[in-house]
Amino acid sequence: MEFQLQVPTKVIMGQECVRKNEALFASFGKRAAIVKSGSAGRNGALEDVIAALEARDISYHVCGNVPPNPTPEDVAALLGYAPGFDFIVAVGGGSAMDAAKGVAVLATNDIPAMGLFDKVYENKPLPVIAVPTTCGTGSEVTAVSVLEVGDTKKSISKPELFPAAALLDAKYLKTLPSQVTADTALDALAHSVEGYLILDSWATDMFAERAFANFALYKGAFGKHAFTDDELELMLYTSTLGGIVISMAGTSAVHTIGYPLTVHKDIPHGRACALTLGEYVAFSYEVKKEKIDRMCGLLEVDGVEGFKQMIRELLPEVPKLSEEELARFADISAEDAARKKNTKPVSKGDIMRMYLASLLG
Structure with missing residues (x-):
C-alpha cells in the first residue's frame, strides 16, 4: 500500500465560527487582504470576516469580486504586486479560494501572472484563511489552485498553497440557489468518487466512504429544493471530506473532460464534472x-445504473451540444486526461464515448 497524507490546514467548523475565532485571524498579523466572491456580501460571510478583523484592530483591503473561473490575469488584477499584507482571507466558493491562493503568491513574488505556474517561487506565499460559502470545492483543504488558461483550465499544486486555516459555517449556504447547491454538492461527490477509484488506501477509503454515506442522507432533499440547517451543515462537511480525498489522490479524467464544458459552454464546474461522472464509473467498473x-x-443506489440515475435526477436539462463540438472538446482534453491518474488508461476515443453517452445518449 502506498499513499501520501498532508493536510496541514486547521479546520474549524460550527455556528458563528468566524466571529468566535477572532484570535485566529490576529495570529497571522495586522494587515489582511480579502479575496471574495460576489455573493460574500449577500450571505453574511464578508460582514462576519470584517467584524472579526476589526475586533482585533486588523487593517484590511477588500479586493474586487473574483469572476467565475478566474484566469491568471484576473488574479493579478485583484491585488497586483502591492506589498504590505500579512495574510489573505478567501471568502467564497472555489473560484475565490483558487484566486486567493494565486494572490498569496503574487503578493510576495514579483512575477508575471503566468509565473503562477512556475515550479518554484522565490518567496513563500502569504498564509490563507479560507471561509467557504459553497458545498463543493474542497479547496479549503487542498494545495491546488485551478485557473482558466486558453481553451481549458490548468492547476497549480504546491504544498505551500494549503490554506493555514479553514472556517466552516453552513449558514452561508442558506442564500445559495437550490441548483447551485446541487451543482456544488455534485462537485464534492465527484471529488470523493474520483479519489476513491484512483487510489487504494485506508485513508482515502475512510474519508470517501464517509462522504458517500453522508450524501445518501441528504440526496432526497434536492428534489424539494429546500434544505434544513442540518442538511446544509452535512453538505459543507462532506465537501471538506472530498477536498481531503483529492488532496491525497488528485482528480481523474472526469475533471479534465469537464473543463471544456465550463470554459466554452459556461456550464458550472460541478455540473460539468457530474455530466460524465456516471459514464466514468461505468468505464471503470471492470x-x-x-x-x-x-x-x-453506501450511496443507496442500485449499482452503476442507479448511480447514473441519481446523477441525472440532480441535474437540470442536459445541454444541447453537437457531435462536432464534443469532438473538439475531446481533442482539447485528451492529452491532459491521459496524464491524470485513472482507473485504467484513457484514450481520446474513450473520452468521446463518455461525452456521447452522457450528452447525446
Whole structure:
C-alpha cells in the first residue's frame, strides 16, 4: 500500500465560527487582504470576516469580486504586486479560494501572472484563511489552485498553497440557489468518487466512504429544493471530506473532460464534472467492481445504473451540444486526461464515448 497524507490546514467548523475565532485571524498579523466572491456580501460571510478583523484592530483591503473561473490575469488584477499584507482571507466558493491562493503568491513574488505556474517561487506565499460559502470545492483543504488558461483550465499544486486555516459555517449556504447547491454538492461527490477509484488506501477509503454515506442522507432533499440547517451543515462537511480525498489522490479524467464544458459552454464546474461522472464509473467498473459496488451501497443506489440515475435526477436539462463540438472538446482534453491518474488508461476515443453517452445518449 502506498499513499501520501498532508493536510496541514486547521479546520474549524460550527455556528458563528468566524466571529468566535477572532484570535485566529490576529495570529497571522495586522494587515489582511480579502479575496471574495460576489455573493460574500449577500450571505453574511464578508460582514462576519470584517467584524472579526476589526475586533482585533486588523487593517484590511477588500479586493474586487473574483469572476467565475478566474484566469491568471484576473488574479493579478485583484491585488497586483502591492506589498504590505500579512495574510489573505478567501471568502467564497472555489473560484475565490483558487484566486486567493494565486494572490498569496503574487503578493510576495514579483512575477508575471503566468509565473503562477512556475515550479518554484522565490518567496513563500502569504498564509490563507479560507471561509467557504459553497458545498463543493474542497479547496479549503487542498494545495491546488485551478485557473482558466486558453481553451481549458490548468492547476497549480504546491504544498505551500494549503490554506493555514479553514472556517466552516453552513449558514452561508442558506442564500445559495437550490441548483447551485446541487451543482456544488455534485462537485464534492465527484471529488470523493474520483479519489476513491484512483487510489487504494485506508485513508482515502475512510474519508470517501464517509462522504458517500453522508450524501445518501441528504440526496432526497434536492428534489424539494429546500434544505434544513442540518442538511446544509452535512453538505459543507462532506465537501471538506472530498477536498481531503483529492488532496491525497488528485482528480481523474472526469475533471479534465469537464473543463471544456465550463470554459466554452459556461456550464458550472460541478455540473460539468457530474455530466460524465456516471459514464466514468461505468468505464471503470471492470477494474474497480468491488469498490464501485461498495460505493453504490453506501450511496443507496442500485449499482452503476442507479448511480447514473441519481446523477441525472440532480441535474437540470442536459445541454444541447453537437457531435462536432464534443469532438473538439475531446481533442482539447485528451492529452491532459491521459496524464491524470485513472482507473485504467484513457484514450481520446474513450473520452468521446463518455461525452456521447452522457450528452447525446
